[in-house]
Amino acid sequence: xxxxxQTPKFRVLKTGQSMTLLCAQDMNHEYMYWxxxxxxxxxxxxxxxxxxxxxxxxxxxDGYNVSRLKKQNFLLGLESAAPSQTSVYFCASSTGxxxxxxxxxxxxxxx
Amino acid sequence: DQQVKQNSPSxxxxxxxxxxxxxxYTNSMFDYFLWYKKYPAxxxxxxxxxxxxxxxxxxxxxxxxxxxxxxxxxxxxVPSQPGDSAVYFCAATTNDYKLSFGAGTTVTVRA
Numbered sequence: 001x002x003x004x005x006q007t008p009k010f011r012v013l014k015t016g017q018s019m020t021l022l023c024a025q026d027m028n029h030e031y032m033y034w035x036x037x038x039x040x041x042x043x044x045x046x047x048x049x050x051x052x053x054x055x056x057x058x059x060x061x062d063g064y065n066v067s068r069l070k071k072q073n074f075l076l077g078l079e080s081a082a083p084s085q086t087s088v089y090f091c092a093s094s095t096g097x098x099x100x101x102x103x104x105x106x107x108x109x110x111x
Numbered sequence: 112d113q114q115v116k117q118n119s120p121s122x123x124x125x126x127x128x129x130x131x132x133x134x135x136y137t138n139s140m141f142d143y144f145l146w147y148k149k150y151p152a153x154x155x156x157x158x159x160x161x162x163x164x165x166x167x168x169x170x171x172x173x174x175x176x177x178x179x180x181x182x183x184x185x186x187x188x189v190p191s192q193p194g195d196s197a198v199y200f201c202a203a204t205t206n207d208y209k210l211s212f213g214a215g216t217t218v219t220v221r222a
Binding site: 042090096 | 113115117120143145147152153154155156157160200204206208209210211212213214215
């Protein structure tokens with residue numbers, strides 16, 4: 001099992017550009033999450049999904065959109081990137097209200 | 112406003128001694144608590160958890176203590192080993208599957 005994988009690992013964008021981060025899990029988990037990690041802030045929840053075809057806003061959803069067309073994939077989109085979105089992004093999945101399994105992260109820099 | 116706080120950004124401990132990491136929370140609805148460990152350039156990995164119906168949970172060298180009246184939990188690592196050097200995140204959740212994370216404590220185990 002690969003667990004949770006994230007694509008790409010690194011990306012540099014210019015302000016105003018768009019991009020999509022892909023998260024895939026092979027554990028048949030219902031729940032998937034997108035977090036961002038910033039220095040001194042811990043991990044903050046951006047959006048999450050409780051099943052295929054569903055999404056919901058987390059703590060810091062502004063400037064991001066998500067889609068969960070397939071159970072195993074959870075996409076995070078930035079339509080118009082801003083320097084404030086420079087961060088490390090983590091995807092996670094879980095079977096419910098227990099431990100979440102995290103991917104290795106995507107380091108995004110917006111210039 | 113952060114609902115989970117780790118007030119010690121760093122901790123240095125000698126190999127073989129005990130590491131004690133602290134976490135405070137403000138939301139009285141939290142009823143499940145988790146600790147995650149994170150190495151550089153990797154995603155967080157689950158370490159240990161505790162339900163609010165318990166006040167202690169042990170797993171090998173790791174023990175988590177919960178004091179609900181004080182809204183405080185702690186993680187004890189005994190004995191500390193060099194491989195324990197990492198960032199430790201405290202997290203908490205209600206029944207909605209969303210985790211609230213603390214800012215993390217960086218543990219350095221000295222030889």
